[in-house]
Amino acid sequence: MKHYPHHLDLQPALRAQGSMRLPGSKSISNRTLLLAALAGGVTRIHDLLASDDTHVMLMALQKLGVRWEQVGESQEYVVHGVDGVLPVHQADLFMGNAGTAIRPLTAALAAIGGDYTLHGVSRMHERPIGDLVDALNAAGMRIEYTGEPGFPPLHIRRGQIHTRRMSVKGNVSSQFLTALLMAAPLMAREEAVVIDVIGELISKPYIEITLNLMKRFGVIVEREGWQSFTVAAGQRYCSPGSIHVEGDASSASYFLAAGAIAGGPVRVEGVGRDSIQGDVRFVQALEQMGAAVTLGDNWIEARSNGMLKAIDADFNHIPDAAMTIAVAALYADGVSTLRNIGSWRVKETDRLSAMATELRKLGAAVEEGDDYLRIAPPERIAPAAIDTYDDHRMAMCFSLASLDGAARRGAQIRIMDPKCVAKTFPDYFEAFAMVTRGDLI
Numbered sequence: 001m002k003h004y005p006h007h008l009d010l011q012p013a014l015r016a017q018g019s020m021r022l023p024g025s026k027s028i029s030n031r032t033l034l035l036a037a038l039a040g041g042v043t044r045i046h047d048l049l050a051s052d053d054t055h056v057m058l059m060a061l062q063k064l065g066v067r068w069e070q071v072g073e074s075q076e077y078v079v080h081g082v083d084g085v086l087p088v089h090q091a092d093l094f095m096g097n098a099g100t101a102i103r104p105l106t107a108a109l110a111a112i113g114g115d116y117t118l119h120g121v122s123r124m125h126e127r128p129i130g131d132l133v134d135a136l137n138a139a140g141m142r143i144e145y146t147g148e149p150g151f152p153p154l155h156i157r158r159g160q161i162h163t164r165r166m167s168v169k170g171n172v173s174s175q176f177l178t179a180l181l182m183a184a185p186l187m188a189r190e191e192a193v194v195i196d197v198i199g200e201l202i203s204k205p206y207i208e209i210t211l212n213l214m215k216r217f218g219v220i221v222e223r224e225g226w227q228s229f230t231v232a233a234g235q236r237y238c239s240p241g242s243i244h245v246e247g248d249a250s251s252a253s254y255f256l257a258a259g260a261i262a263g264g265p266v267r268v269e270g271v272g273r274d275s276i277q278g279d280v281r282f283v284q285a286l287e288q289m290g291a292a293v294t295l296g297d298n299w300i301e302a303r304s305n306g307m308l309k310a311i312d313a314d315f316n317h318i319p320d321a322a323m324t325i326a327v328a329a330l331y332a333d334g335v336s337t338l339r340n341i342g343s344w345r346v347k348e349t350d351r352l353s354a355m356a357t358e359l360r361k362l363g364a365a366v367e368e369g370d371d372y373l374r375i376a377p378p379e380r381i382a383p384a385a386i387d388t389y390d391d392h393r394m395a396m397c398f399s400l401a402s403l404d405g406a407a408r409r410g411a412q413i414r415i416m417d418p419k420c421v422a423k424t425f426p427d428y429f430e431a432f433a434m435v436t437r438g439d440l441i
């Protein structure tokens with residue numbers, strides 16, 4: 001168990017420079033674990049993310065009777081797939097605050113059938129899951145709420161599927177569609193499963209990750225744009241043998257932003273131009289802000305090009321990495337607007353409100369809309385103690401405010417409760433120190 005202090009003081013840093021190796025992608029790790037568990041055959045997973053969210057998935061799979069082994073102390077795991085038949089029919093599963101665990105597992109367990117309860121930390125019980133439960137129950141599954149309707153905890157029982165045409169709303173979280181897609185082959189033994197998306201779908205690139213990984217495990221999804229997805233009858237997941245998890249593109253955003261703000265070059269290793277993660281498109285936003293970015297096969301590098309320019313853009317496709325832009329906006333030459341980020345309100349915390357509150361502590365003038373933020377940078381960044389709301393991304397992105405940029409100086413930043421980074425990046429502050437060390441004032 002890693003030890004974290006109650007708070008962490010980051011001294012202003014003149015320059016960010018160097019390279020770092022990224023931890024594995026959370027989105028790819030948790031999808032791969034579940035698909036490997038459901039598949040026929042044994043899967044060797046390389047560079048799995050080690051963090052709270054993957055721990056939750058690994059422990060849940062273990063409780064469900066899925067055998068897996070870690071190879072020594074490494075991040076290589078061997079998962080023995082159950083070919084769609086879970087050995088354990090009754091389990092109580094702790095899901096922490098991992099959306100990528102509870103949503104896909106709910107759909108898979110409902111489709112397989114059994115007696116399962118799923119619950120998490122208190123914030124998890126405030127994060128919506130009703131659209132997914134509605135879609136599954138309408139098809140004949142039996143999922144009940146044991147607390148507030150529309151939210152975990154959930155009790156899943158054995159249902160009886162009576163229609164394989166399902167519909168799901170896409171405007172709250174794309175993870176609901178991801179969950180149905182991943183569970184679809186379990187329900188398509190004799191008949192195709194069709195999933196229609198009702199209304200607007202948010203966070204679309206995450207669906208590409210889902211489809212890509214399902215394909216690696218042998219299941220092809222036919223689609224009509226973002227409206228309708230079909231899994232033909234008789235497809236089963238089968239192990240690809242071994243699979244490598246790319247570095248996390250959302251985690252990369254903090255280091256690339258550091259390079260763009262404070263000299264650089266900063267290089268992240270483990271993700272590159274052919275990444276399947278939508279969050280690599282974060283670099284386009286950095287470029288729009290005037291940073292110089294180079295993409296290699298398995299690395300990305302960012303450096304400053306003078307003062308950052310303000311940005312006004314739609315960030316619906318990269319909701320996680322967009323938080324990094326909000327803090328980078330402190331260093332821009334004018335007012336920035338981040339649009340179409342309403343989903344921030346139902347994540348680890350209400351991120352629109354938390355971001356506005358903490359940016360104001362640093363001296364920024366912030367307008368918080370229903371689904372947008374407008375950020376006017378301060379003349380000077382003010383030293384502040386940043387509350388992190390048990391949100392890893394709040395802790396990680398606010399570390400950037402300690403950097404000196406071309407336009408303005410970073411301030412002394414106190415990060416409260418830094419242990420929240422363990423959700424996706426337990427060693428974040430060590431890695432951040434590596435690219436800023438030696439330049440402390």
Ligand SMILES: O=C(O)C1=C[C@@H](OP(=O)(O)O)[C@@H](O)[C@H](O)C1
Nearest residue numbers: 027100173174175203206319343
């Ligand atoms: O499918 C995924 O891996 C994710 C989808 C996104 O959530 P929403 O679809 O709820 O925006 C993202 O914010 C989350 O961190 C990971």
Ligand SMILES: C=C(OP(=O)(O)O)C(=O)O
Nearest residue numbers: 097098099100320347348
């Ligand atoms: C929204 C996030 O997580 P989750 O997978 O729990 O939705 C996130 O990591 O920013």
